[in-house]
Amino acid sequence: MRLMQDVLCGEIEVEGTRGLARQCRGTGKQRSGPAKRLSEGKECERNMADSGSRERTMLLIKPDGVQRGLVGKIITRFEEKGYLLVAMKLTQASEDLYREHYTELKDEPFYARLVKYLSGRPVVPMVWEGYNVVKMTRLMLGQTDPTASEPGTIRADYCIEAARNACHGSDNLECAKREINLWFKPEELISYTSCTHQWIYDEH
Ligand code: DAT
Ligand code: MG
Numbered sequence: 001m002r003l004m005q006d007v008l009c010g011e012i013e014v015e016g017t018r019g020l021a022r023q024c025r026g027t028g029k030q031r032s033g034p035a036k037r038l039s040e041g042k043e044c045e046r047n048m049a050d051s052g053s054r055e056r057t058m059l060l061i062k063p064d065g066v067q068r069g070l071v072g073k074i075i076t077r078f079e080e081k082g083y084l085l086v087a088m089k090l091t092q093a094s095e096d097l098y099r100e101h102y103t104e105l106k107d108e109p110f111y112a113r114l115v116k117y118l119s120g121r122p123v124v125p126m127v128w129e130g131y132n133v134v135k136m137t138r139l140m141l142g143q144t145d146p147t148a149s150e151p152g153t154i155r156a157d158y159c160i161e162a163a164r165n166a167c168h169g170s171d172n173l174e175c176a177k178r179e180i181n182l183w184f185k186p187e188e189l190i191s192y193t194s195c196t197h198q199w200i201y202d203e204h
Helices: 004-008 035-039 063-067 071-081 095-101 111-118 133-141 154-158 173-183
Strands: 009-011 022-024 056-061 084-088 122-129 167-169
Touching (some): 056 173, 071 122, 071 154, 095 111, 122 133, 133 167
Antiparallel strands (some): 056 122, 056 167, 084 122
C-alpha cells in the first residue's frame, strides 16, 4: 500500500531495531503523526518521540501475569486498541538479561529482589507497533504501584502490589529501542500491515 505520507515522508530505519521512524524529505523534520495532520496543512514537527504509526515498544508480561493466566487478557487490550503485534514469545530469561533490562534501577533497594523474582521464570516479551504506542501503552498499564493506578488500567484492574504488577512497558522511545534489541533478534520482528490499518488510521 502506497500511503500519502510515504510520498511526503520517506521511511528511515531506527538504529538496530527496524523501527520505522519517518523523516520528512527535504525538511529534515520528523513527521508529526497520522496523515490527518498533514491534510490539515500543518508542518511536520521535530519530535523524536513521535515516529508515526510504525512506532514500536517493548512490553513484557511478567511471571505473575503468566502464572495468573492474564496473557490473553493483556494481549487483548492492545489488540482491541488497534496496535499491531510484531513479535512475541514465551521464554525464561537469565539474571544477566534482567540486570541489563533494569540497569537504570541498579541502585534501588528492590533491584536484587526484582531481578531474582523475574529470572528463570516464564514471561512473554512482545513488540507492539502503532501511533504513539510507547506513551499509550504506558497509560494503559497504569502506574508502577497498582494502588495509584486509575481503574481501567491493567495494573489497577489486575494487580495489588508494585512487585507483582503483571506487565512491563518501555518508558520512552530510546528505552524501547534498547529493550527490543535486548529481547529480540532482528529476524524475530515481523514487519507487515494489518488489513484493519485503514479502519484505524486516516491515512490515504
Ligand atoms: P515501571 O515498571 O512502572 O516502569 P519502574 O521502571 O520504576 O516502574 O520499576 C520497574 C519494576 O520494578 C516495577 O514494574 C516493579 C518494580 N518496582 C518498582 N518500584 C518498586 C518498589 N518500590 N518496590 C518493589 N518493586 C518495585
Ligand atoms: Mg520502567
